[in-house]
Amino acid sequence: MRSIMTRQKLLEAAKEVFLEEGFQRATISQIIKKANVGYGTAYVHFEGKDDILIVLMEGVMDQFYHIAETPFFPTSKEEAEQVIEKQAYAFLKMAEAERGMMQVFEQAIGISPVVSDKWKEIRERFIQRISKDIAYSQQNGLARAALNHELVARGWFFANEMYLWEIVRNEHQASVEDIAKTITAIYTTGLYL
Amino acid sequence: MRSIMTRQKLLEAAKEVFLEEGFQRATISQIIKKANVGYGTAYVHFEGKDDILIVLMEGVMDQFYHIAETPFFPTSKEEAEQVIEKQAYAFLKMAEAERGMMQVFEQAIGISPVVSDKWKEIRERFIQRISKDIAYSQQNGLARAALNHELVARGWFFANEMYLWEIVRNEHQASVEDIAKTITAIYTTGLYL
Structure with missing residues (x-):
């Protein structure tokens, strides 16, 4: 359950970061920060x-x-x-x-x-x-x-x-x-x- | 006259370098070297x-x-x-x-x-x-x-x-x-x- 929510949080944060920065400038760190999840947890869901x-x-x-x-x-x-x-x-x-x-x-x-x-x-x-x-x-x-x-x-x-x-x-x-x-x-x- | 030949030499060299290296890896230095022209002369013809x-x-x-x-x-x-x-x-x-x-x-x-x-x-x-x-x-x-x-x-x-x-x-x-x-x-x- 928490896992699904974390994934969702990451996806929503990624959307915001991509829209603001474009794909090239966006970084995985910005996304993780915005999603407010731990680095280790984030990498369980997405490689990059x-x-x-x-x-x-x-x-x-x-x-x-x-x-x-x-x-x-x-x-x-x-x-x-x-x-x-x-x-x-x-x-x-x-x-x-x-x-x-x-x-x-x-x-x-x-x-x-x-x-x-x-x-x-x-x-x-x-x-x-x-x-x-x-x-x-x-x-x-x-x-x-x-x-x-x-x-x-x-x-x-x-x-x-x-x-x-x-x-x-x-x-x-x-x-x-x-x-x-x-x-x-x-x-x-x-x-x- | 010499100017036209230099330009032609650069174009032919560029074609070879691009075909060998692809666009991304090719460098202007490789092209100039292959064309066998001076750096200054080359930049008269092309910016990059x-x-x-x-x-x-x-x-x-x-x-x-x-x-x-x-x-x-x-x-x-x-x-x-x-x-x-x-x-x-x-x-x-x-x-x-x-x-x-x-x-x-x-x-x-x-x-x-x-x-x-x-x-x-x-x-x-x-x-x-x-x-x-x-x-x-x-x-x-x-x-x-x-x-x-x-x-x-x-x-x-x-x-x-x-x-x-x-x-x-x-x-x-x-x-x-x-x-x-x-x-x-x-x-x-x-x-x-």
Whole structure:
């Protein structure tokens, strides 16, 4: 019980420190101090700041993954389009809502090889899920069957991911709604019959 | 005359050092030594390794940009598709051919803010060019006019760029040909009438 609370305290303190300092400048000592736990105890839970960051990243990305997990059994092209546009919009909107931590994640991905590997693992999970949805649509005669569903899924995720980072960096010029609408229109018209 | 040769010697030496050491480990001293020029002379040409790297990156990316610059005045959807598939294929194939230096660039983009800014500038150049091609197709009644051509161009470039880095890292599972075919099919079917 106490152990779970200590872990939680460390995660909350880490979030604050990362948001204030960024990933590069943040130190494990700052996090332990802010969490107000003992050094020995802290290291029972986490090996270092990369380790804590990964747990925080998994937490945020699970929220994103919930969006990708929307039950997807469309019966028409129009229905598929509607669901996919909603998903793309929610995905990009969440990047906006979680901007602070997403900026920390982006920096960490660039610096830490273990965080970068974790990000790749998260990306593959999304791509596999999208891939499954495309295969379902192909099997039900809604989507062009000649296209390799995994390659299509990767391309689609890549476009979403790059827009996500633009939004995180506040570099996007258009509204999230216009971005989601436009990329979905190309994708669904290209894929669905 | 001698000045141009010195610059060239430095660029060639830098390429060798970067390929051997990677961007992070490479030092300006190693480059100057390999080029066999004086320190003072070297610093007349380049401020540091970031500076040299950027010139090398511009050189390689100019080759890529040549592909994007293919005259594009399609008269039908089929013609547009053919040209675009060729471009995507050539773009990804070149990533394979220039893998060594592209790996150096990827590392440098992650480490150096000036290199990262340069990469963004190069990306925008591609996107503006693609954007122009889309606008041309829309004006000529070949492509869906309701779509924002710049947002479409960004999404399309993003999918290509992410596949490019996968190829550079040797992480791609499918052939370059299959990748180019699949993403082009989605894109051109989605965009062209």
